[in-house]
Amino acid sequence: MIETVIDNAGNLKQVAIKIYEGKRLTFEDGVSLYKSDNLSLLASLALFRKNRISGKKVFFNRNFHIEPTNICVFGCKFCSYRRKKDDRDAWDFDIPEMLNICERYVGQSITEVHIVGGVHPRRDLHFYGELVQKIKTVLPDVHIKGFTAVELDYMIRNAGYDIAQGLKILKDYGLDSIPGGGAEIFDETVRRKICGDKAPSQLWLRIHEAAHNAGLPSNASMLYGHIETYEHRIDHLERLRRLQDKTGGFNAFIPLKYKNANNSMSNIGEINAAEVLKNFAVCRLYLDNIPHIKSYWPMLGKNTAQLALSFGADDVDGTIDDSTKIYSMAGSEETSPSMTVSEMIKLVSSAGFTPVERDSLYNEIKIY
Ligand code: V47
Numbered sequence: 413m414i415e416t417v418i419d420n421a422g423n424l425k426q427v428a429i430k431i432y433e434g435k436r437l438t439f440e441d442g443v444s445l446y447k448s449d450n451l452s453l454l455a456s457l458a459l460f461r462k463n464r465i466s467g468k469k470v471f472f473n474r475n476f477h478i479e480p481t482n483i484c485v486f487g488c489k490f491c492s493y494r495r496k497k498d499d500r501d502a503w504d505f506d507i508p509e510m511l512n513i514c515e516r517y518v519g520q521s522i523t524e525v526h527i528v529g530g531v532h533p534r535r536d537l538h539f540y541g542e543l544v545q546k547i548k549t550v551l552p553d554v555h556i557k558g559f560t561a562v563e564l565d566y567m568i569r570n571a572g573y574d575i576a577q578g579l580k581i582l583k584d585y586g587l588d589s590i591p592g593g594g595a596e597i598f599d600e601t602v603r604r605k606i607c608g609d610k611a612p613s614q615l616w617l618r619i620h621e622a623a624h625n626a627g628l629p630s631n632a633s634m635l636y637g638h639i640e641t642y643e644h645r646i647d648h649l650e651r652l653r654r655l656q657d658k659t660g661g662f663n664a665f666i667p668l669k670y671k672n673a674n675n676s677m678s679n680i681g682e683i684n685a686a687e688v689l690k691n692f693a694v695c696r697l698y699l700d701n702i703p704h705i706k707s708y709w710p711m712l713g714k715n716t717a718q719l720a721l722s723f724g725a726d727d728v729d730g731t732i733d734d735s736t737k738i739y740s741m742a743g744s745e746e747t748s749p750s751m752t753v754s755e756m757i758k759l760v761s762s763a764g765f766t767p768v769e770r771d772s773l774y775n776e777i778k779i780y
């Protein structure tokens with residue numbers, strides 16, 4: 413069957429042969445995949461590669477988010493979430509308020525708490541470390557995946573440590589891994605235009621490298637579908653692939669489609685579903701050393717998230733329980749994102765895949 417796909421691959425035949433032979437794609441190969449409109453070919457190639465990595469399995473977990481604050485010292489132009497301290501809809505939870513959120517999940521088989529928020533001017537790593545430590549007194553068995561490299565950079569500097577010291581302190585407080593946010597687009601010219609004041613690309617990569625070296629695995633992401641070109645996307649994937657060759661510390665990659673409501677780049681339209689699906693396929697094919705590609709349904713919507721499984725994604729994140737506002741504030745159709753385990757199972761199985769509940773490190777908990 414893949415032989416027929418290769419025979420019909422037209423000008424992508426040499427790239428298709430490389431994929432079939434398990435060879436690494438070059439920068440030019442990646443760009444030529446992006447330039448193709450042959451979606452069924454891209455789907456077949458990405459599925460072929462996904463099958464070699466995770467077979468028919470598609471993973472999900474039981475999780476909820478804590479967003480400590482939406483007050484942020486930075487001004488990313490794509491952000492619909494950030495507020496100033498005195499804005500009517502700003503929030504800034506203290507530790508007891510966040511522990512109250514956790515109390516609601518006692519006894520519910522939650523395996524992961526995901527913590528991401530704005531970069532608050534006065535919070536440092538000891539505040540967040542104490543939060544992590546206290547969450548584990550309420551939910552002792554959860555894995556805490558928390559704080560983007562951008563938040564880490566600020567909170568560690570604010571407390572007067574270097575990156576390696578800061579990460580070790582957070583790990584000692586109980587932090588287990590780091591989410592993929594804050595990567596946006598690594599190309600320096602584009603980054604300057606859309607989020608010029610926050611951690612530069614080299615620093616994002618250095619923080620993830622230091623995390624991997626400290627025994628903290630992480631995810632990576634790419635914010636795409638705004639002013640970047642295909643070449644910028646491949647450059648981004650290339651920098652991640654290189655770091656992964658060095659450390660092996662990335663578990664999953666999350667392509668984050670730019671949503672354009674209520675922010676300073678709203679004049680830019682959103683890309684269509686074909687572009688979203690194509691991007692999943694190219695990411696799966698180019699990132700040959702990152703095991704999992706996440707189709708993040710609170711941002712994509714359930715329907716597109718499900719379709720992405722046929723374009724190489726093998727993870728649909730978690731149950732969420734209406735605990736994140738980042739994407740609804742940016743215009744996602746999922747205005748109160750929440751899924752039960754049986755809904756997650758149905759979403760995966762009705763697309764022809766095998767649902768697998770996982771923990772945060774992709775150990776399998778139950779195959780459905
Ligand atoms: O870095 C902000 C993105 C990220 C918009 O590791 C936007 O499992 C689209 O870290 N349109 C934070 N995206 C989210 C994040 C995350 C999400 C899901 C899973 C994981 C994981 C991590 O949200 C930011 C930014 O790239 N974002 N605004 C927007 N308008």
Ligand code: SF4
Pocket residue numbers: 484485486487488491492493494529530531562607610
């Ligand atoms: Fe702040 Fe994050 Fe929004 Fe940027 S994306 S303004 S760092 S909350």
